[in-house]
Amino acid sequence: MTAEQGRLVETSDESMNEHHTIEWSTIPTPTVLPEVAPCDWTEALNGPDTDTAQVIVLDCRRDESGAAPTDSHAMTQKVSSALQSWSGQRRFDSSPFLVLTRGAISVSPDEVVHPAGSAIWDLVKSAQTENPGRIILVDTDSPDNGLGEFSGLMAIRNMTVKAIASAEPQLAVRGNTLLAPRLAGVGHTRDGEAAESAEQSAASSRSADPTIVRMFRQAVADDRFSDGLEFLLAAAQLRPAFDHDMAAIPTGIGLSGGTPHNSGGDTLPHVVLICTPAFLGGYIQYILLAAHLGAHRRLSVIPLSGYEADEPLPASLDAAIESIAKSVLDTVGNDEFVLAGMSGGGNLAHAAASRLLEQGNTRIQGLIILDSYIAREANERQIETARYAVVDTEAMIPDLAGFTTARLTALACWLDLLLQLEYRPVDCKALVIKCTKPSPTHDLTAWPIESWSTAQTVQPVDAEHVALCSTEAHTTAQVVDQWLRQLSANDG
Numbered sequence: 001m002t003a004e005q006g007r008l009v010e011t012s013d014e015s016m017n018e019h020h021t022i023e024w025s026t027i028p029t030p031t032v033l034p035e036v037a038p039c040d041w042t043e044a045l046n047g048p049d050t051d052t053a054q055v056i057v058l059d060c061r062r063d064e065s066g067a068a069p070t071d072s073h074a075m076t077q078k079v080s081s082a083l084q085s086w087s088g089q090r091r092f093d094s095s096p097f098l099v100l101t102r103g104a105i106s107v108s109p110d111e112v113v114h115p116a117g118s119a120i121w122d123l124v125k126s127a128q129t130e131n132p133g134r135i136i137l138v139d140t141d142s143p144d145n146g147l148g149e150f151s152g153l154m155a156i157r158n159m160t161v162k163a164i165a166s167a168e169p170q171l172a173v174r175g176n177t178l179l180a181p182r183l184a185g186v187g188h189t190r191d192g193e194a195a196e197s198a199e200q201s202a203a204s205s206r207s208a209d210p211t212i213v214r215m216f217r218q219a220v221a222d223d224r225f226s227d228g229l230e231f232l233l234a235a236a237q238l239r240p241a242f243d244h245d246m247a248a249i250p251t252g253i254g255l256s257g258g259t260p261h262n263s264g265g266d267t268l269p270h271v272v273l274i275c276t277p278a279f280l281g282g283y284i285q286y287i288l289l290a291a292h293l294g295a296h297r298r299l300s301v302i303p304l305s306g307y308e309a310d311e312p313l314p315a316s317l318d319a320a321i322e323s324i325a326k327s328v329l330d331t332v333g334n335d336e337f338v339l340a341g342m343s344g345g346g347n348l349a350h351a352a353a354s355r356l357l358e359q360g361n362t363r364i365q366g367l368i369i370l371d372s373y374i375a376r377e378a379n380e381r382q383i384e385t386a387r388y389a390v391v392d393t394e395a396m397i398p399d400l401a402g403f404t405t406a407r408l409t410a411l412a413c414w415l416d417l418l419l420q421l422e423y424r425p426v427d428c429k430a431l432v433i434k435c436t437k438p439s440p441t442h443d444l445t446a447w448p449i450e451s452w453s454t455a456q457t458v459q460p461v462d463a464e465h466v467a468l469c470s471t472e473a474h475t476t477a478q479v480v481d482q483w484l485r486q487l488s489a490n491d492g
Contacts, residue, residue: 030165232412277414292477306410346372
């Protein structure tokens with residue numbers, strides 16, 4: 001959608017006593033995006049009375065029944081009450097307030113405006129004049145179901161970071177296009193040139209796609225994912241590597257605000273989740289599981305190194321496991337803890353637990369395996385279908401997990417390390433969660449129960465592999481929390 005396609009809307013400028021027209025103009029998508037974690041307004045309101053500096057989201061795209069809102073009075077009352085409560089509490093002084101609508105404005109002649117949404121925009125625009133720079137209006141055509149579901153969380157997160165980075169008080173998001181209101185004829189040429197420049201920049205960026213990324217994309221398109229991984233592994237061997245635990249694990253990726261742990265929780269044991277390589281690095285894979293486990297429980301995530309250009313890769317399996325183990329100890333301090341991980345993250349958690357127990361660590365209380373497999377055949381089958389997770393992840397959260405040379409070569413390196421792991425049951429209690437539904441890409445539901453621990457509890461969960469930490473995260477969290485409570489009771 002170009003600026004010329006934007007719909008012209010008449011508006012009144014009272015200070016000049018004349019009419020101008022507003023045009024929704026395409027603006028460049030920000031290239032530098034902040035690390036923000038959108039927080040639902042209800043959760044923020046009922047959360048701890050501390051200044052969290054989160055972006056608070058009030059989603060007004062649906063009413064309580066889940067349908068598009070039709071009662072303008074009820075919706076404006078809801079928004080007005082939320083804005084008054086937000087602006088009147090000092091704990092929200094550092095928290096921008098983002099109001100999300102759908103169909104509240106029209107940016108092209110074929111779009112229909114919903115009166116309830118339009119009334120919300122009129123109300124919030126007035127509030128913006130009283131709180132300059134603190135309230136953001138975003139109208140979207142996204143069909144996601146909001147912060148309660150994984151896809152909705154990702155969609156809203158993407159909209160939030162782009163809105164914050166654009167510094168626009170009002171935005172329309174149509175697909176991947178950002179539009180902002182501009183006075184027609186005022187800076188029109190400049191806006192048109194900016195849009196054209198953005199399109200040329202995007203085209204130039206595509207044509208300058210790094211060779212390694214381009215070749216991997218081609219391998220995926222040609223259904224040669226395994227060959228693509230071999231190519232990436234060869235490229236990974238040319239990157240800087242560490243053979244000890246110094247500077248091995250990134251510290252700028254975490255559950256909230258760039259920190260790799262939930263420092264607000266005080267319930268032990270401390271749960272330490274190890275990331276899975278197939279997710280292209282980062283904490284985001286566990287964000288829903290962490291939310292459902294609750295703010296009371298101390299929880300940390302250990303990302304894998306090498307997914308950013310300035311991070312080294314492990315030179316060997318031993319270096320990788322030793323570095324993860326040291327990072328775990330640095331994170332938990334004097335806490336008693338359990339190690340956990342999903343899929344390949346579970347394999348790495350098991351290896352780290354084994355290493356710590358060999359070193360005589362007495363604070364590790366247990367291990368949680370979320371649908372991981374020991375047998376090489378099962379892991380090879382998982383890796384063969386990892387292409388779908390990789391491609392889908394990039395499409396869902398391109399700013400966080402987009403294809404780059406660093407991320408792809410790190411992916412290949414860590415997947416190769418997984419196949420080098422050797423297993424023997426660890427001497428601690430373990431919870432093994434096994435999915436009972438086949439994945440859309442493979443079926444390992446009939447795979448025999450494997451021995452991860454000398455004292456393990458196996459818990460089937462009626463979900464498929466990826467759903468464990470996404471759409472069924474609430475179920476997974478209940479199983480994990482129940483086991484942790486029992487573990488604490490038995491130890492007590």
